[in-house]
Amino acid sequence: MNSLRKLVFTVASRGRKRIFNQSYRMRSTKEVYPGLESVGHSIPKGIFGQPTCHTHPHLIRPEQLTCGITQAEYRERREMLVNKLVAEVGNEHKTHIIVIPGACKQYMSDKIPYVFRQNSDFFYLTGCLEPSAVLVMVKPSQTEEFKSILFVHDKDSHAELWEGPRTGCSAAAHLFAVDESWPVEGLGNFLFKTISSSKPALVWYHHETPANPEIHPTIRDVMKENDQVFIGDPQRALHFLRVIKSPAEIELMKETCYVGSQSVNMAMACTKPDVSEHMIKAILEYSSKQAGAEHLAFPPVVAGGPRATHIHYVANNQLLRHDEMILVDTGSQRWLYNSDISRTWPVSGKFSKHHRILYELVLAVQKRLIEILGEHRPALDQLFDSMCRLLGTQLQQEGILPKNIDGHELLGKAYRLCPHHVSHYLGLDVHDAPLVRRNIPVSANMIVTVEPGIYIRPDDESVPPEFRGVGIRIEDDVLITDNEPFVLTDAAVKEVNDIESIVGKHSL
Ligand code: GLY
Ligand code: MN
Ligand code: MN
Numbered sequence: 001m002n003s004l005r006k007l008v009f010t011v012a013s014r015g016r017k018r019i020f021n022q023s024y025r026m027r028s029t030k031e032v033y034p035g036l037e038s039v040g041h042s043i044p045k046g047i048f049g050q051p052t053c054h055t056h057p058h059l060i061r062p063e064q065l066t067c068g069i070t071q072a073e074y075r076e077r078r079e080m081l082v083n084k085l086v087a088e089v090g091n092e093h094k095t096h097i098i099v100i101p102g103a104c105k106q107y108m109s110d111k112i113p114y115v116f117r118q119n120s121d122f123f124y125l126t127g128c129l130e131p132s133a134v135l136v137m138v139k140p141s142q143t144e145e146f147k148s149i150l151f152v153h154d155k156d157s158h159a160e161l162w163e164g165p166r167t168g169c170s171a172a173a174h175l176f177a178v179d180e181s182w183p184v185e186g187l188g189n190f191l192f193k194t195i196s197s198s199k200p201a202l203v204w205y206h207h208e209t210p211a212n213p214e215i216h217p218t219i220r221d222v223m224k225e226n227d228q229v230f231i232g233d234p235q236r237a238l239h240f241l242r243v244i245k246s247p248a249e250i251e252l253m254k255e256t257c258y259v260g261s262q263s264v265n266m267a268m269a270c271t272k273p274d275v276s277e278h279m280i281k282a283i284l285e286y287s288s289k290q291a292g293a294e295h296l297a298f299p300p301v302v303a304g305g306p307r308a309t310h311i312h313y314v315a316n317n318q319l320l321r322h323d324e325m326i327l328v329d330t331g332s333q334r335w336l337y338n339s340d341i342s343r344t345w346p347v348s349g350k351f352s353k354h355h356r357i358l359y360e361l362v363l364a365v366q367k368r369l370i371e372i373l374g375e376h377r378p379a380l381d382q383l384f385d386s387m388c389r390l391l392g393t394q395l396q397q398e399g400i401l402p403k404n405i406d407g408h409e410l411l412g413k414a415y416r417l418c419p420h421h422v423s424h425y426l427g428l429d430v431h432d433a434p435l436v437r438r439n440i441p442v443s444a445n446m447i448v449t450v451e452p453g454i455y456i457r458p459d460d461e462s463v464p465p466e467f468r469g470v471g472i473r474i475e476d477d478v479l480i481t482d483n484e485p486f487v488l489t490d491a492a493v494k495e496v497n498d499i500e501s502i503v504g505k506h507s508l
Contacts, residue, residue, distance in 0.1 A: 042063070043062075043063065043064075043065065043071070043175065044171060044174040044175055046171060047165050048165060048166075048167040048171060048175055049129070049130045049152075049164075049165055049166045049167040049168075050066075050128070050129040050130065050167070052065075052175070065127040065175070065176070065177070066127040066129075066335060067252065067334075067335040068248045068249075068251055068252045068335065069127060069248050069249075069252075070248075071127075071176070071177035072177075073246060073248060074125065074126060074127045074176070074177065075148075075177055077124060077125055077241065078125050078135075078137060078146075078148055079146070080241055081098065081125065081137075081234065081237060081238055081241060082096065082098065082137055082139050082146045084237045084240070084241065085098065085204055085232070085234055085237055086139065088232075088237060089202065089232065092141055092142065093141050093200070094141055094200050094201060094202045094230070095138065095139065095140050095141055095194075095198035095199075095200075095201045095202070096137075096138070096139040096146075096201075096202050096204065097136065097137070097138050097191070097194060097195065097198075097201055097202070097203045097204065098135075098136065098137040098138075098139075098203075098204040098205075098234055099134065099135075099136050099191070099203065099204065099205040099219060100121055100122050100125055100134070100135045100136075100137075100206075100211075100234065100238075101119065101122060101132075101133075101134045101135075101210070101211045101212040101215050101216075101219075102118055102119050102122040102123070102126075102128065102130065102131065102132060102133040102134065102135075102211065102212065103116070103117060103118055103119040103122070103131060103132075103211055103212060104131055104132045104212045104213070104214045104215070105131045105132070115294075115295065116129075116131055118131075118336065119211040119212070120242075120336065120428035120429050120432075121206075121211065121235065121238055121242075122134075122135060122211065123336055123428065124238070124241075124242055124428060125238075126150065126176055126178075127176060128150065128152070128167075128172075128176055130152055130153065130166065130167060131153075132153060132184055132212060132214065132215065133150060133151060133152045133153070133184065134150075134151040134184060134187055134212070134215060135148065135149075135150055135151075135178075136148075136149045136150075136151065136187075136190070136191070136194075137149075138194060138198075140198060141198075147179040147180065148178040148179050148180075149178065149179060149180045149181070149182065149190070150172055150173070150176055150178045150180075150181045150182075151181070151182055151183065151184040151186070151187045151190075152166070152167060152168070152169060152172045152181060152183070152184060153166055153183070153184055154166070154168050154169050154183040154184075155168035155169075169181045169182055169183060184215070187215065187218060187219075188218040188219075188221070188222055191203075191218075191219065191222040192222050192225065192226070195222065195223075195226045195229055196226060199226070199227075199228040199229075200228045200229075200230065201226070201228070201229050201230070202229075202230045202231075202232055203223055203229055203230070203231050203232070204231075204232045204233065204234035205219060205223075205231065205232075205233070205234070206233050206234060206235045207219075207220065207231070207233075208233070235435050236435040236436075239433035239434065239435040239436050240433070240435075240436055242427060242428065242432065242433045243425050243427075243432065243433040243436045243446055244443070244445045244446060245427060245445045245446070245447055245479075246445075249337070249427065250445065250447075250479060252334070252335055252337040253337050253339075253426075253427065253447055253477070253479070253488060254488055255292070255334055255337075256293070256331075256332050256333065256334040256335075256337045256338060256339045257339040257341075257477050257488035257489045257491075258291075258488075258491055259288055259291040259292055259293050259332040259334055259339065260288065260293075260297075260330065260331050260332040260339030260340075260341050260489065260492070261339070261341060261489045261490070261491035261492035262287060262288075262291055262491065262492075263283070263284045263285075263287035263288040263291070263330065263332060264284070264328060264330060264341050264343050264492040264493075265491070265492060265493055265502060266283055266284075266287040266506075267280050267283050267284050267287070267302075267328055267330075268343070268345055268493065268499065268502045268503050269502050269503070269504070269505050269506040270283050270504075270506050270508055271320065271326060271345065271347055271349075271503050271504055272320075272347070272504045272508070273320060273321060273322040273347055273348065274319055274320065274321075275319070275320050275508065276317070276318070276319050276320070277302040277303065277304055277307075277315075277316040277317060277318050277319075277320065277326075278302075278316050278317055279508070280302045280316075280320075280326070280328065281300055281302045281316045284296065284300055284302070284328070284330045288330075288332040291332075292334055293332035293333055293334045294333050294334065294335075294336075295333055296330060296331060296332060296333065297330075297331030297332060297333045297338035297339060297340060297430050298331060298338075298340075298430055299314045300314070300316070300328065300329060300330035300331075301313050301314055301316075301327060301328065301329040301330075301342075302316040302326065302327075302328050302330075303316075303326065303327045303328075303471065304318055304319075304320040304321060304324045304325075304326045304347065305320075305321060305324035305325070305469060305470075306457075306458045306469035306470070306471070307471075308325065308326070308327035308344070308455070308470065308471025308472070308473075309455040309456065309457050309458070309469070309470070309471040310471075311419070311420055311453075311455065311471075320347045321347060322347060322348050323347075323348070323352070324346075324347050325344050325345060325346050325347065325351075325355050325359075325470065325471075325472070326344065326345060326346075326347055327342065327343075327344045327471050327472065327473055328341075328342065328343055328344070329341070329342040329473060329475065330342075331430060336428050337427060337428060338426060338427070338428070338429065338430045338432075339426075339477055339488070339489060340426055340430050340449050340451075340475060340477060341475055341476070341477065341489050341492050342451055342453070342473040342474060342475030343474065343475075343492060343493075343494060343499075344359060344362075344471075344472040344473060344474065345499045345503050346499075346500075346503065347503075348503075348504075349500060349503035349504040350500060351496060351499075351500070354466045354467055354470075355470065356496065357398055357467075358400075358454060358456075358467060358470055358472055359472055359496065360496065361391075361394045361395070361398060361454070362391075362452055362453065362454055362472045362473070362474050363474055363494060363495075363496075364394065365387060365390045365391055365394060365452045366450060366451075366452050366474045366476070368386075368390055369383060369386060369387060369390070369422065369450050369452060370450050370476070370478060370485050370487065371485075372386055373442060373448070373450065373478060373480065373485045374480075374483075374484050374485040377441045377442050377443065377480070378441060378442065379438060379439045379440055379441050379442070380421070380422070380423040380424070380425075380438035380439075380442065380448060381438045381439050383422055383423050383450070384421055384422045384423070384438075385411070386422075387414075387418065387422040387452045388411045388414040388415050388418070389410075389411060389414070390452075391414040391417065391418060391452065391454065392410040392411055392413060392414035393410070395413075395414065395417070395454075396410070399464070400463055400464065400467055401413050401414075401463075413462075417454050417455060417456060418452060418453050418454055418455065419455070420451075420453065421438070422450065422451055422452050423438070423448050423449050423450055423451065424438070424448065424449055425446060425447065425448055426447045426448060426449055426477055427447060432447075442480045443480060444480055444481055444482050445479070445480065445481075446479075446480045447477060447478065447479050447480070447488070448477075448478055448480065449475055449476070449477055449478070450475065450476055450478055451473055451474070451475035451476075452473070452474065453471065453472055453473035453474070454470070454471070454472050455470075455471045455472075456468050456469065456470050456471070457469070474494055475489075476488075476489045476490070476492075476494075477489045
């Protein structure tokens with residue numbers, strides 16, 4: 001271990017100890033989702049279209065379908081969704097047909113694909129990583145049972161010569177523990193026959209922003225051809241399931257948050273005057289991937305000086321100056337689970353007086369917001385109001401905002417300096433479960449970000465000149481528990497002394 005690694009790990013492991021020692025009692029899947037029976041299956045041996053515990057034992061433990069998640073858990077999720085949708089309409093006399101497509105490949109130019117990213121809703125219900133697969137669940141009226149049918153690309157030696165192995169239909173039913181698996185080309189016929197023979201049918205399909213635009217016309221046409229077909233959108237119910245994390249998901253989130261935290265510490269250690277934002281981005285990416293991430297969770301913000309006042313600055317092509325701070329907003333994606341972390345630090349390794357005042361102010365607000373999450377279980381929208389109030393009062397105390405304003409005027413001024421929300425749900429997507437509105441109280445086993453910031457434009461004459469041209473954001477990922485909130489990104493340093501002891505300590 002070289003000296004950089006030692007330093008980063010020493011500082012980070014203080015945080016890690018806190019993460020794993022905190023008295024958080026992990027609840028079993030049954031406690032989180034009462035009333036569900038696990039169904040036992042086993043993972044077949046063979047070479048398939050994605051890693052398995054047999055072919056990739058360094059990635060997946062025995063009996064798990066994907067890293068950390070068993071076939072039984074995927075099956076439980078499907079069952080919960082079916083039950084929830086049936087309960088929503090309360091009509092026993094319809095056949096429910098739920099159609100959840102996976103993503104299709106996307107191309108940047110002729111035959112040049114982007115890295116494939118599976119649709120999160122589909123992955124949540126199947127664990128299947130193959131492009132253009134479709135899950136269909138059929139629950140006839142008058143019965144409690146439902147069938148899961150997975151449509152996949154079947155084996156094809158020519159296609160596999162170019163793209164690598166596919167799972168194929170006969171193995172897919174075993175691997176994904178579904179009732180049947182068929183070639184995706186047969187989806188239209190299957191839907192047509194199922195709908196025709198089970199009228200009235202209620203087809204649950206999210207058609208507003210189709211997950212797979214290539215398959216969408218097939219599904220749409222089948223529904224048009226049948227009368228007595230009612231259409232519902234399964235996504236809201238699905239997102240209400242996704243927003244509450246299972247014990248296995250919480251473990252995966254801990255891991256991705258630790259990977260992301262380490263990458264931020266490494267970026268701090270490599271920060272020096274005249275290093276480019278691009279180089280810091282490369283370090284974030286290298287460090288995350290080396291620790292087990294597939295890739296970054298999103299194009300990171302690496303913004304020196306006044307560029308940090310642009311909230312979504314991703315050009316990352318300027319050199320860092322000695323007298324600037326750098327704002328980084330990054331995250332790692334590991335087994336599709338995302339971290340989302342922001343930190344701000346001085347390029348020189350030493351906060352200037354005015355940078356430190358602003359930094360400590362945002363840090364105090366951020367810590368207080370995490371406490372509020374635990375004390376009051378507010379809705380995230382309420383947490384945003386708390387942020388504006390706290391920022392407003394603290395900025396007044398520092399003489400940055402005028403003392404003679406209060407109420408809405410003060411909140412408005414704070415909002416102008418931090419015009420983004422303070423929190424979102426986090427998980428398989430960075431802005432996770434977007435159909436769960438942020439006006440419901442947080443509850444145990446949700447994971448949310450806490451990310452207050454201050455952005456003072458260089459030409460903002462309402463603020464004293466010494467504070468202008470500065471952007472600061474501090475963002476952690478927080479697990480809501482029955483007890484205290486649990487900061488999953490605790491390993492990413494954020495105290496002034498820790499930051500000053502780590503910045504610039506590695507020679508590139
Ligand atoms: N990095 C995106 C966000 O913080 O919401
Ligand atoms: Mn965020
Ligand atoms: Mn972020």
